[in-house]
Amino acid sequence: MTARVLVAKPGLDGHDRGAKIVARTLRDAGFEVIYTGIRQRVEDIVSIALQEDVAVVGLSILSGAHLALTKRVVDALRAADAGDIAVVVGGTIPQADVSRLEEAGAAAVFPTGTALEVLVTEIRKLTGTPASS
Template sequence: MTTPVRVLVAKPGLDGHDRGAKLVARGLRDAGFEVVFTGIRHRVDDIAATAVQEDVALVGLSILSGAHLALTRRTVQALRAAGGDDIPVVVGGTIPASDVARLREAGAAGVYPTGTPLDAIVADIRALTAPED
């Protein structure tokens, strides 16, 4: 029996809307991932520390507040500072198409605007966390 891939789903900042994050967390769990869900309103330093402590393969941020660029950039930096620079970060939520490239430049390995099909998110995260040959 193989060990499931561990991922962390987090809501950074003051955004209190967690329905999308819970749907993605459940979809990932149903797809065979082990999901660590931090809940709402967490500081990026705490998210990074949890990711390293829980030895996750990926961090998924759910951001609806409009602060996706700053929070993604800060999370990537916090992971580096915490020793988790090998942990990819993906971000989903209310993200205008014009910000997708900017999020990738900020270090996001995947970007999922509202309305991205759950199957596409799962497939992408599976590819991002696949063991290298």
């Protein structure tokens, strides 16, 4: 079965080029990708994650609100009894915030400049998905 990944743009950030590149890269690597589009509410992201039965929620955040938004998504998934869904976050993330995001429940953090191959490898590890042949 193909692992399903939700790529979401929470908050008011309207820049989605990076999220679209990540979504396409994951799709090309064999994942089934659901992309929410921009300016999504946390409640809607969680609802879509549950409806689509995803293994991973990937948050793309460029606005600087990565700590608060990641914590809200993780907490909302746990409250919905879906704490087994891994949350990863990427975007404009200062290195000093990586450990804080992990403490908030992020399974992986991908700051700007992370190679797409690294992202795919880490999502494969999180989902137990072998490399495509």
